Amino acid sequence: MTQHINYLAKLAAQGKLGRREFLGKAAAVGVSTAAAGSLLSSAAMAEGPKKGGKLIAGLGGGESTNSLDPATFLTQVSHDFGKCWGETLVEVSRIGEINFRLAESIEPSADAKTWHFTIRKGVEFHNGKTVTAQDVLKTMQRHSGEDTKSGALGVMRNIESMKADGDVFSVTLKTANADLPYLMSDYHLIIQPDGGMDAPDAGIGTGPYKVTVNEPGVRHVGERNPNYWDPSRGHADQVEIVVLNDATARTAALQGGQVHMINRVEPKVADLLERVPGIQVRSVSGRGHYVFLMHCNTAPFDNNDLRLALKYAIDREEMVDKILRGYGSVGNDMPINGGYPLFSEDIEQRTFDPDKAKFHYKKSGHDGPVLLRTAGTAFAGAVDAAQLFQQSAAKCGITLDVKREPDDGYWTEVWNKQPFSASYWGGSRPVQDQMYSTAYLSTADWNDTRFFRPDFDKLLIEARGELDQAKRIALYREMGVMVRDEGGVIVPMFNDFIAAVSDKVAGYEDDPSGEMMNGFALAKTWLA
Amino acid sequence: MGHPILNLVAQRIALGLLLLFLASGLIFIGTQILPGDVAQSILGQSATPEAVANLRKELGLNDPAYVRYFKWLAGVLQGDLGTALSNGKSIAEGISSRLQNTLFLASWAAALSVPLAVVLGLLAVQYRNRWPDKLISGVSLASISLPEFFIGYLLIYFVSVQLGWFPSVAILNETMTLGEKLNAIALPVVVLTMVVLAHMMRMTRAAILNVMQSAYIETAELKGLNPFTVIRKHAFPNAIAPIVNVVMINLAYLVVGVVIVEVIFVYPGMGQYLVDHVSKRDVPVVQACALIFASVYISLNIIADIVSIVANPRLRHPK
Numbered sequence: 001m002t003q004h005i006n007y008l009a010k011l012a013a014q015g016k017l018g019r020r021e022f023l024g025k026a027a028a029v030g031v032s033t034a035a036a037g038s039l040l041s042s043a044a045m046a047e048g049p050k051k052g053g054k055l056i057a058g059l060g061g062g063e064s065t066n067s068l069d070p071a072t073f074l075t076q077v078s079h080d081f082g083k084c085w086g087e088t089l090v091e092v093s094r095i096g097e098i099n100f101r102l103a104e105s106i107e108p109s110a111d112a113k114t115w116h117f118t119i120r121k122g123v124e125f126h127n128g129k130t131v132t133a134q135d136v137l138k139t140m141q142r143h144s145g146e147d148t149k150s151g152a153l154g155v156m157r158n159i160e161s162m163k164a165d166g167d168v169f170s171v172t173l174k175t176a177n178a179d180l181p182y183l184m185s186d187y188h189l190i191i192q193p194d195g196g197m198d199a200p201d202a203g204i205g206t207g208p209y210k211v212t213v214n215e216p217g218v219r220h221v222g223e224r225n226p227n228y229w230d231p232s233r234g235h236a237d238q239v240e241i242v243v244l245n246d247a248t249a250r251t252a253a254l255q256g257g258q259v260h261m262i263n264r265v266e267p268k269v270a271d272l273l274e275r276v277p278g279i280q281v282r283s284v285s286g287r288g289h290y291v292f293l294m295h296c297n298t299a300p301f302d303n304n305d306l307r308l309a310l311k312y313a314i315d316r317e318e319m320v321d322k323i324l325r326g327y328g329s330v331g332n333d334m335p336i337n338g339g340y341p342l343f344s345e346d347i348e349q350r351t352f353d354p355d356k357a358k359f360h361y362k363k364s365g366h367d368g369p370v371l372l373r374t375a376g377t378a379f380a381g382a383v384d385a386a387q388l389f390q391q392s393a394a395k396c397g398i399t400l401d402v403k404r405e406p407d408d409g410y411w412t413e414v415w416n417k418q419p420f421s422a423s424y425w426g427g428s429r430p431v432q433d434q435m436y437s438t439a440y441l442s443t444a445d446w447n448d449t450r451f452f453r454p455d456f457d458k459l460l461i462e463a464r465g466e467l468d469q470a471k472r473i474a475l476y477r478e479m480g481v482m483v484r485d486e487g488g489v490i491v492p493m494f495n496d497f498i499a500a501v502s503d504k505v506a507g508y509e510d511d512p513s514g515e516m517m518n519g520f521a522l523a524k525t526w527l528a
Numbered sequence: 529m530g531h532p533i534l535n536l537v538a539q540r541i542a543l544g545l546l547l548l549f550l551a552s553g554l555i556f557i558g559t560q561i562l563p564g565d566v567a568q569s570i571l572g573q574s575a576t577p578e579a580v581a582n583l584r585k586e587l588g589l590n591d592p593a594y595v596r597y598f599k600w601l602a603g604v605l606q607g608d609l610g611t612a613l614s615n616g617k618s619i620a621e622g623i624s625s626r627l628q629n630t631l632f633l634a635s636w637a638a639a640l641s642v643p644l645a646v647v648l649g650l651l652a653v654q655y656r657n658r659w660p661d662k663l664i665s666g667v668s669l670a671s672i673s674l675p676e677f678f679i680g681y682l683l684i685y686f687v688s689v690q691l692g693w694f695p696s697v698a699i700l701n702e703t704m705t706l707g708e709k710l711n712a713i714a715l716p717v718v719v720l721t722m723v724v725l726a727h728m729m730r731m732t733r734a735a736i737l738n739v740m741q742s743a744y745i746e747t748a749e750l751k752g753l754n755p756f757t758v759i760r761k762h763a764f765p766n767a768i769a770p771i772v773n774v775v776m777i778n779l780a781y782l783v784v785g786v787v788i789v790e791v792i793f794v795y796p797g798m799g800q801y802l803v804d805h806v807s808k809r810d811v812p813v814v815q816a817c818a819l820i821f822a823s824v825y826i827s828l829n830i831i832a833d834i835v836s837i838v839a840n841p842r843l844r845h846p847k
Contacts, residue, residue, distance in 0.1 A: 242699060252685070
């Protein structure tokens with residue numbers, strides 16, 4: 001019978017059997033609609049991409065203040081639309097490998113300090129110009145200059161010098177970094193003609209779609225770039241992103257058939273949406289995580305026993321259950337999980353343990369309530385999570401005062417300023433080095449736990465330049481354990497990215513790097 | 529007779545301009561009190577201190593606040609709204625399409641709700657305290673009592689998702705025909721109508737009922753005029769002033785107060801545009817939007833005042 005259904009799915013994918021008809025036949029032999037839908041999509045995948053049509057995504061996370069200048073990209077919609085019209089030198093694949101895009105090969109020096117990127121030949125920008133190493137150099141200069149406002153500046157800071165020679169673009173680093181190609185996949189580093197120096201927001205790139213309509217906060221439309229170099233992308237005639245910031249509006253638009261896919265499905269409706277015929281919920285566990293941050297240099301959190309007491313006083317399973325409704329996994333008080341390369345699975349999982357919490361709390365000598373600041377914007381469910389934390393801490397004899405701060409201004413006034421607050425990390429950093437360098441290095445701008453440990457910094461620099469995998473894994477393990485046992489971060493959970501996709505769409509693959517196939521959904525999928 | 533009215537109009541407009549000036553000052557002060565600034569908000573959580581400093585310099589945020597305010601004011605007096613700090617686009621361009629959308633939605637909602645409210649008000653008076661009156665009042669009061677987002681979601685669920693009659697996303701673009709545009713905004717128009725209907729309908733009913741107690745209405749009835757003629761010719765002209773006032777307040781609401789409806793139906797109007805820029809601390813855009821909103825309120829109120837005076841012979845011919 002399975003074979004029969006598979007055969008029917010294949011027919012449907014080839015268009016010889018109506019979709020509705022197929023679902024009806026599948027239901028008649030007891031295959032649920034959801035299962036039939038996924039059969040259909042895998043059959044469609046096997047049939048290969050179909051050209052044509054208009055693919056529409058309804059996305060939350062766009063604002064009328066968005067610009068097409070990649071240096072200013074911050075919201076999800078800019079990020080996703082950027083992946084329609086622009087390309088970077090390399091990308092990180094679904095399994096964490098480097099995919100060559102505008103660079104066709106990479107050659108590091110033995111000490112991992114100098115890197116040569118050979119630029120792919122014959123690729124054209126939307127304005128007809130051919131991509132050269134000079135364009136790449138100018139782009140990188142624009143993102144790393146003294147007066148840049150680029151969101152990629154943090155990535156670029158370690159660069160000592162850059163040059164373009166023929167079709168090779170070379171970078172020399174101040175300190176060795178074995179992960180440089182990963183850093184070059186940063187979504188801000190879209191290669192623009194002449195680096196976008198004259199017209200940073202022109203929206204001219206090398207991507208599979210050309211920008212035709214750009215109404216920030218409303219909609220963005222692209223049409224197929226006929227000269228695109230890679231036949232495995234850009235299947236639809238047109239793609240459109242409709243900005244739908246209201247979660248209910250997104251769901252309704254998908255159910256009403258106005259859009260083909262939506263992002264940021266709320267965990268509480270994901271189960272219900274899964275039962276709707278013709279819609280698949282796609283959830284993928286990623287590297288994004290929710291955190292409670294303690295400043296290691298500010299009383300009372302300068303006492304590691306108090307930090308440990310709080311780490312033992314949080315019920316991670318309950319958080320995953322109630323805040324994420326199961327769409328996520330427990331955290332282990334370090335910012336790294338299995339979604340990162342070179343992760344050590346053998347680090348012991350910390351669990352809710354009132355006895356240990358009481359022990360460390362007593363040892364810390366702290367008395368009186370501890371103030372935790374939270375806000376709706378800190379992460380989805382942050383206020384509820386803080387209250388759950390308050391209750392589990394109470395069972396350990398620790399009094400938590402929860403203060404709800406306004407969303408507006410939370411990132412400027414509370415996060416990275418107040419000694420104990422809720423926050424999140426989006427998980428867009430594909431390697432451990434980048435995550436630790438961003439938030440746990442003593443000199444990091446966003447060292448939001450005030451974790452100042454020269455021994456940790458030394459390990460980080462050492463691991464960065466280490467080309468021997470086994471040694472690197474050991475170094476990262478040591479660093480992870482250090483943050484877990486002595487750091488100021490409480491990581492109760494890693495959240496899944498939940499999207500919902502109409503079964504008219506084929507080619508959708510889960511990518512742990514980010515929501516909507518890490519922004520590639522419109523570039524890589526097609527209408528079945 | 530024109531003279532006192534002209535005086536009044538001139539007086540009102542001068543007062544309105546003064547009010548606009550004060551409003552712009554207040555808004556500016558308000559945005560300064562809010563924590564954070566535009567450079568920080570543009571770059572967001574992932575801002576590096578250098579990037580913030582560079583951006584601040586580029587946007588001229590290092591000038592003192594009053595210098596920035598007067599620079600802005602000088603620009604506006606010359607008709608230049610400036611450029612948005614957050615994305616460097618021209619504000620006039622950004623606002624004009626949003627304003628058109630807002631006015632498009634507001635005018636269709638007004639075209640539906642104002643006549644409906646007045647007619648229903650008249651019907652309610654005619655059948656006062658009988659079932660049509662109770663039905664009209666009951667339904668319209670119920671719809672105003674429900675929060676507008678709730679009505680919106682109900683309509684989306686039943687009309688859009690279940691029945692598929694109208695789209696739940698009301699995004700307009702230039703390539704659409706008028707019919708397609710009307711189809712797109714059908715649901716938000718219905719929601720707005722339900723929200724503003726009750727207020728205007730109840731005021732029409734109350735104002736006319738008030739007039740109906742007068743002796744001249746009794747005279748008209750005794751003359752043997754039919755009840756609708758009595759209302760139309762004798763009661764309505766005398767009740768028009770309070771009705772116009774309420775209508776104008778509701779029209780102003782349709783322009784400036786519909787941000788929730790815009791969000792639910794993803795309608796690209798002014799409200800959402802303003803909110804986005806407030807959260808980015810993009811002061812010039814906030815100022816420009818506030819100026820437009822304030823002008824709408826003030827001018828609609830001036831119209832209401834003038835209509836009440838023109839409609840009232842005692843005010844029209846002051847002694």
